[in-house]
Amino acid sequence: MSTFRSAAECAVALEARDVTARPWIVTDTREVSFQALGERIGRVTALLRHRGLGVGDRVVIATGDDCEAAMLFVAMVCNGVTVVQLDPLTGAERAQALARKADPALIIVDAALKARWDFDALDRPLIEIAKPVAKTGLFGGLKRAKPSHGLDAALDELAPEAPPKHIPPETLAYILFTSGTTKDPKGVCVSHRALFSHLGTLSRTFGYTPESRILNTLMLSHADGMIQGPMIAFFNAASLYRPVKFEITTLERLLDSVFQLRITHMIAVPTMLSLLARLSDHQEEAFAGGDFQLLVSCGAALEPALWQEFEHKFGVKIINVYGLTETVVGGVFAGPGVTAGELGSIGRPIDCELKILDDGAGQGELLMRGDLLMSGYFADEAQTAEVLRDGWLHTGDIARRDGEGRYWICGRKKNIVIRGGLNIHPEEIAEALNRHAEVSEAVAFGAPDPDWGEKLFALVASSSADEAKLLQYCAEVLEPRKIPSRIMVVESLPKGRSGKVVLDEARALFDRPDVQAKPSTAGAGDAEGRLLDVAARVFKIERARIRLTSTPKDVLGWDSLAHLDFVTALEEEFDIRLAPRQIMALTRIGKALDFVARA
Amino acid sequence: MSGAIIAAAAWVLVAGVATWTLRPSWRPFALIAAGAGALALLSWPSLLCLALATLATYRIGRLREGRFPAAALAITAITAIYLVLLWRSGGLPDDDTLRILLPLGMAYYVLRLIHYLIEIDRGGFRDHSLVDYAGYQFFPAALPVGPIHRFDDFLRDLRRRRWDGELASWGASRILAGLVKIVLLGNILLGAKLAPAVTAALPPGSFAALYGATVIYWLNIYFQFSGYSSLAIGLGALLGFRLPENFNLPFLARNIGDFWRRWHMTLSAWCRDYVYTPALATWRAPFLASAASMIVLGLWHEVSLHYLLWGLYHATGLTVWRRWDAIYARLAPGLPAAVRHGWSGTARILTLHFVMFSYPTANAVENLVLNR
Known part of the structure; x- marks a missing residue:
């Protein structure tokens, strides 16, 4: 029997007098205290009961408002209702496909997203999140009117109720659609046992306390954003700060926030570290305000050179987390207090076991086992059976183990592109391109990039389409981060005897100097043009x-x-x-x- | 006037508290109000002058560069206006008397305005608003007598501003140290006690009397000015900002170059960045660059032949020292340790005397020129 702290215990802990007034989430526009969270959990509980929903039911949530998304996520989890969160940047077709597959008992969605995604067509119970209307007039900005319909109005009508005291550990906490094609999306199912035991692991490893002030600006629709953000703050009664959206133009503000907000822990992907190390000037003492304890790097491999450069430049300790959405967020940790040592290693497992399927050369596919594993892929027994065998998760990464017991990643078995810490399945991009009327065949793949880890290229067979047209098409149907860096149009794709595209040859096409140099269409004198x-x-x-x-x-x-x-x-x-x-x-x-x- | 000074100080105190207690979005306005209110209480034309200059330079900074040399024209205009006003007012006050002709704090904010225009032309600061920039120009701690802080540092501190008990108590101790320097050491010990005693003890008109008076003058000016800088830095810290240091034991300087890195550091750094370096890049002649830099530094104090000569005197000193330093660097390894230590001490004394005699020397040359 596992001994994790459950959602109910976390919710009860919030009622302690010294916690309620503290902030749970602070964004640039809004602050939510633990008291406000507690009340929201109570009202959502009442709403769910009112609608006859409870343990095991699924609710789709999609909102661009971070505080709203986080409050709903936590409130659902406290009720044992399975959250299916959709990224607001998802294209309409994919959003519809994911929502259909999730087969939810309720959808809670931004009014604008509902229209954009045409969710009325799903014919499911739906609650809109209406934007509060600002009153006009001289002091209109000071007081916001409450909306007369939608989620807030529905919640206001109900008196808070206590969430259930016991939720069976195998209940699904959330389903995260991470990958797979639109036709066949893959939803990672994470149980309460996996979620809460892993929250405990993360808290012990990173030393979280109620006094921790965590900076995490990653997207909440991804595990590293939600779990290492609002959820871990809820679990520890700590505070989460999301002061800016991470962009190149906000780098300095992000560093200022670390100092000003007395941040103790920062969660980042290697791309952020690379940009911070390269572009910030005279900001070295941002982490030297006396409070900072630990920087957590996740989402992609942290290059040893960057690791060293960042630690040296800013004088911070970095712990690298290796894990998959299928393992909540982590499992294997490297850095001070975990492994002394070799930069570039993924370190050692904590609260889980690792095994290597040795191919005879001292390396092989890395397998993981422990409470943190997902329950499976949603409604997809074949895919689940492929990666979960005898209690072991097949990670798709090739690893080796050194004499000190540290693990090293040496390659990838699965076809995936990790761009700026986000996983992209090239098949999804190829599938989208293939749907274009002028494309006869398409393939997408990754190529190394110094800042983003990898960039995405697409090679397309077409007789009439050009790059600009296809890029614009991609911008319409794909999330911004999934749009290829370059699309090359050729007459036919390079194929081997088996009929499969030879990726090395496709890649080589992009290395040709005439492809890299992009001749300008305007005259040399016309700088503006x-x-x-x-x-x-x-x-x-x-x-x-x-x-x-x-x-x-x-x-x-x-x-x-x-x-x-x-x-x-x-x-x-x-x-x-x-x-x-x-x-x-x-x-x-x-x-x-x-x-x-x-x- | 002293009533107005007390009112202004009280106002800065009240507004300063407001910068910590108001809701965060209003705090930058409280910061501006602190400086603007103090100026208004002391001299409203000064307030008008700084407000106009702030608005104008901010607007020019927003123009698209490269099309029209707006920044260069503005810098020329600001310099000309300052020099004319300075010339009309007869120089910067040595003591804390307030002049009517030169707008309050202008000597310092003129340099800040130019710094802003040059840096924005070089590629820009990070994103900032008029409120941020006005907070910089009206920053009450640095408004009366510097230090000449930089907008970049101010902006960073503004964005990182948080209540920090340690910084605040350090600031309070700097204010106390400043008051001790100004009142106890400067006004009472040197001004009221030592100066009359030395004058009485030494024969009038003798070299010893001149020497004694010069030593006391330099010690007093050091305690006064570094005391005011301490006050400014301390007040800045209470407001949550780290202003740059202005003095670093200047009388222990090993050479004249070193002296200018220790005396009124923010002014000499300004001259280095915005006069010396561009001049050196343009002319490739160190003496000319030094001369330009030191003349600007001199004329900033007062538009007069005296300060022109004073600038040349220092430029000559800097050039001679650089030559000598190159020679000494070759000689030094062969010299016994005792000689090297001896020279090191001698060099400090020579440097101090070179500085002390800058005014008498400039005076002597000026008299020579004028009475020819």
């Missing part, structure tokens, strides 16, 4: 829709990833080198002209 061409190409939008005054707010594809691509493209196009400060100050297309003029 060239700049707009570069921007349109990088941000994957029509040239006519981009202006010198465009900012990341106006340009949909202008996220951190694209920002760095934009800088690289500018440097190539104009043969200049931008300083870190300039890279961060590039908040308007036209600013690049000033940098070009000065270079």
Whole structure:
């Protein structure tokens, strides 16, 4: 019998007098105290009972409001209701497919998302999250009117009730659709036992206490965002801070927040560490405010050189977490207090077991076993049987073990691209491209990238489509992070005798110098025109829709990833080198002209 | 006037408390109000002057660079206005008397305005608003007598601002140290006791009397100015900001270059960054660059032949020292340790005397020129 602290015990702990007034989540616009969370859990409990929902029922949640998403997630978990959270950036077709597959008893969704995804067509009980309406007038901004319909209105009508005292440990806490194609999405099912025993592991390993102040800006629709954010804060009665959205232009503000908010723990993916180490100037003492304890790197492999550089530059301790969505978030830890030593190793398992299926050469597929394992893939026995065998999870990673008992990842068996800490299944991209009328066949794959770990390329067989058209199409149907960095159009894909695409040959096509150099369409003298061409190409939008005054707010594809691509493209196009400060100050297309003029 | 000073100090205190107690989004405004209110109480034209300059430089900083040399024109205009006003006012006050002609704090904020325009032209600060920038220009601690802090550092401290008991108690101790330097050491010990005693003891007009007066003058000016800097840094810390140090035991300087890295450090750093380095890059002649830098430093105090000569005197000193240093670096390894230690001590004394005699020397040359 496992001895984890359960959801009910966590919820009861919130009622302790010294906890209630403390913040649970603080974002740039909103603060939720533990008291507010406790009340929300009570009202959601009442709402669920009112609608006849309880342990084992599934509820789909999709909202762009982080505090709302976190409160609903925790409240559902406390009730033993299984949360199926959808990323608000998901394309309509995929969102519909995921919601259908989840077969929920209730959907709680932003009003705007409901319309965009056409969720009325699902014909399921649905509650909208209506935006609070700001009162107009001189002091309108000071007081917000409560909405007359939707989730808030429904909750306001009900008196809080206590959530159940006991939830069977095998109850599913959440289902996370991580991967797989749209036709056949893969939902990772995580039980209360897995979730809460792993929260305990993380808390002990990282030394969380109620005094911890955790900075985690990762997306809540991913395990590292939600579990290592709101959930771990709830588990420890600690505070979570999400002061800014992580972008290249907010790097300095993020570091300022570490100091100002007296952050004790920061959760980051290696891409963030790489950008922070490379672009922040005179910010080295951001972590030296006297409170900082530990930086947790997760989501992708942390390169030894970056690990060392970051620790040296900022004077912080880093613990690297190796794990999969299938293992909640972690399981294997490396860094101070866990493994003395070798940078680049994934370290040692904590509260779980590892085994290597040795191929005879001292390495092989890494298997994991323990309470932290998922229960399986949702409604997919075949896939589950493939990875969960005799209680062991087949990770798809190739590993070896050294004489000291440390584990090292040496390769990947599964076909996956990890870009900036986020897993992308190339099949999903290829599937999306294949749906385009002018594409006869497509393949997508990863290639190494110094900042993002990997970037995504797509090779497409088509006689009429061009890159710009296909990129724009991708921008319409895929989440921004899944749009390929480059799409090359060829007459036919390179194939081996078996008829399978030879990825090495496909990759080699992108290495050709004439492909890397991107000739400009405008004349050399027209800097403005060239700049707009570069921007349109990088941000994957029509040239006519981009202006010198465009900012990341106006340009949909202008996220951190694209920002760095934009800088690289500018440097190539104009043969200049931008300083870190300039890279961060590039908040308007036209600013690049000033940098070009000065270079 | 002293009533107005007390009112202004009280206002800064009240507004300073407000910068910690108001809701976070209002705190930057309290910071601006602290400086602006104090200026308004002391001299409203000064407030108007700084407000206009702040708005204008912020606006110019937002113009698209490269098309029109707005920043260069603005810097020229600011410099010209400052020099004319300074010339009309007859120099910076040596003591704490307040002049009417030169707007309050202008000597210091002129350098901050120029710093802002140059840096923004070089590629920009990180994103900031007019409120951030006005907070910098109106920062009450640095408004009257510096230090000449930089916008980058201010912005970082502003974004990182949090109540820190340690910093605040350190700030309070710096204020106390500043008061001890100004009142106890400067005003009472040196000004009221030692100066009359030395004058009485030494024959009037003699070299000894001149020497004694010069020593006391330099000690007093050091205690006064570093005392005011301490007050500023202490108040800055109470407000949650770390202002740069302005003095670092300048009379222990090993050479004249070292002296300028220890005396009024934020001013000499400003001259290094915005005069010396660009001048050196343009002319590739160290003496000319030093001369330009030291003349600017001199004329900043007062528009006069005296300060022009004073600047040249220091530039000459810097150049001679650099030559000598190159020679000494070759000689030093061959010299016995005792000689090297002896020279090190002598160099400190020579440096101190070179500085002390800058005014008498400039005076003498000025008289020579004017009476020719």
